[in-house]
Amino acid sequence: MLITNATLADGRTVDVRIEGERIGAVKPQLPGEPDVDATGKLLMPGAIDAHVHFREPGFPHKETWETGSQSAAAGGVTTVVDQPNTDPPTVDGASFDAKAELARESYVDYGINGGVTEGWDPDELFSRPVFALGEVFLADSTGEMGIGTELFERAVERAAHEDTVVTVHAEDATRFDRRALEAAGDGIGREGDADAWSAFRSAAAETAAVELACEVGARSDAAIHIAHTSTPEGIDAAVRAGATCEVCPHHLFLSRDDLEELGTLGRMNPPLRSEERREAVFERVRDGTVDIVATDHAPHTREEKEAGIREAPSGVPGVETMVPLLLAAAERGEFARERVRDLVATNPARVFCLPRKGKIEEGMDADLALYDPDRIEAIHGESLHSKADWTPFEGHEGVFPELTLVRGTVVYDHGKEGENGEFGRPAGRNVRR
Ligand SMILES: NC(=O)N[C@@H](CC(=O)O)C(=O)O
Ligand SMILES: [Zn+2]
Ligand SMILES: [Zn+2]
Numbered sequence: 248m249l250i251t252n253a254t255l256a257d258g259r260t261v262d263v264r265i266e267g268e269r270i271g272a273v274k275p276q277l278p279g280e281p282d283v284d285a286t287g288k289l290l291m292p293g294a295i296d297a298h299v300h301f302r303e304p305g306f307p308h309k310e311t312w313e314t315g316s317q318s319a320a321a322g323g324v325t326t327v328v329d330q331p332n333t334d335p336p337t338v339d340g341a342s343f344d345a346k347a348e349l350a351r352e353s354y355v356d357y358g359i360n361g362g363v364t365e366g367w368d369p370d371e372l373f374s375r376p377v378f379a380l381g382e383v384f385l386a387d388s389t390g391e392m393g394i395g396t397e398l399f400e401r402a403v404e405r406a407a408h409e410d411t412v413v414t415v416h417a418e419d420a421t422r423f424d425r426r427a428l429e430a431a432g433d434g435i436g437r438e439g440d441a442d443a444w445s446a447f448r449s450a451a452a453e454t455a456a457v458e459l460a461c462e463v464g465a466r467s468d469a470a471i472h473i474a475h476t477s478t479p480e481g482i483d484a485a486v487r488a489g490a491t492c493e494v495c496p497h498h499l500f501l502s503r504d505d506l507e508e509l510g511t512l513g514r515m516n517p518p519l520r521s522e523e524r525r526e527a528v529f530e531r532v533r534d535g536t537v538d539i540v541a542t543d544h545a546p547h548t549r550e551e552k553e554a555g556i557r558e559a560p561s562g563v564p565g566v567e568t569m570v571p572l573l574l575a576a577a578e579r580g581e582f583a584r585e586r587v588r589d590l591v592a593t594n595p596a597r598v599f600c601l602p603r604k605g606k607i608e609e610g611m612d613a614d615l616a617l618y619d620p621d622r623i624e625a626i627h628g629e630s631l632h633s634k635a636d637w638t639p640f641e642g643h644e645g646v647f648p649e650l651t652l653v654r655g656t657v658v659y660d661h662g663k664e665g666e667n668g669e670f671g672r673p674a675g676r677n678v679r680r
Pocket of ligand 1: 300332382389514515516517543546561562563
């Protein structure tokens with residue numbers, strides 16, 4: 248396959264030849280008939296979303312590997328990393344094997360993380376192709392997998408021994424402001440007091456847990472990756488301690504000011520923060536302080552979300568809108584295109600050791616997504632492919648891909664009517680195989 252005249256994130260215009268599953272050549276000009284004339288189009292390395300919850304096994308009404316990975320492909324994401332708070336939780340050999348079987352339905356490449364609970368079996372987990380440890384929950388979130396410090400210490404030590412990154416959900420529940428939540432009214436959805444969730448799971452709770460996680464990590468020289476940092480204080484604490492960190496699109500593009508409109512659809516952990524903190528987080532993503540943007544794609548149905556603020560489940564979908572939101576921001580001049588590339592592809596490949604992914608270079612996996620940067624659309628939940636038919640980014644600008652390839656196979660072709668609609672075939676593979 249030959250793609251001609253593509254613009255790369257660094258501004259170069261090149262031809263790209265795909266040979267089998269790999270990129271065979273990237274040159275200003277290559278001989279042969281073009282299969283894709285990419286004149287005026289932006290070619291990006293397929294994004295690696297290091298944080299998704301595809302919900303199988305256990306909650307296929309929220310998402311399946313099929314729908315979640317189609318949503319990824321339609322958003323230019325070619326590798327996803329699934330988190331362990333499924334049912335059963337991915338904490339031992341049998342649960343890992345069961346998830347690995349289901350993941351064969353994936354349209355994109357994937358990693359499967361191993362989780363930590365009192366009943367976890369590290370020997371069984373580490374004898375399997377585990378992507379990383381995590382997310383390890385220092386406080387309860389969806390799935391109630393919060394653990395204490397002693398177990399966390401043991402898990403980090405083991406991960407260091409296995410040369411495995413530990414992805415941490417860093418919130419310290421002892422610092423939550425319970426009274427703020429108790430004071431909230433009983434209204435449902437938008438009628439309720441969604442802001443109480445942000446007051447409850449305080450910024451200070453994040454900073455304290457980030458500091459603890461980094462301190463524990465330093466003792467055994469473990470690689471600590473802080474998931475979904477939502478505050479400048481949390482990011483700075485992680486970076487100061489030599490940990491890597493990720494920021495989610497919702498903490499970049501939404502703040503507490505949006506909760507009146509979002510209601511309980513905007514409840515997630517960690518929660519939305521003040522507009523001032525959002526701007527400080529945005530700046531740290533823009534200037535390269537933050538390593539990764541990942542989505543924490545956490546689908547729940549609209550019906551489930553339309554409850555009171557104390558009952559609604561936490562989490563928002565996002566795997567399909569991450570790159571579109573960032574590219575639209577780049578078109579508005581808020582990010583360099585190269586920064587977007589680094590945040591969603593090159594850096595996650597480095598942090599999680601995926602040597603053949605994240606770059607458009609000869610010899611790399613042909614994971615690619617092609618965009619028309621002039622085609623800026625309004626995002627609508629009902630046009631997305633997740634089982635969650637809603638998005639917290641309703642009406643925001645997005646630049647969606649026209650074509651997505653996983654190791655040379657077309658998995659998404661916008662507007663094409665194939666056997667599976669716009670989708671190719673479930674071409675995904677475990678990246679740790
Ligand atoms: N972020 C969330 O609010 N929810 C996530 C779990 C998590 O990442 O903490 C989920 O699985 O629903
Ligand atoms: Zn989490
Ligand atoms: Zn998560």
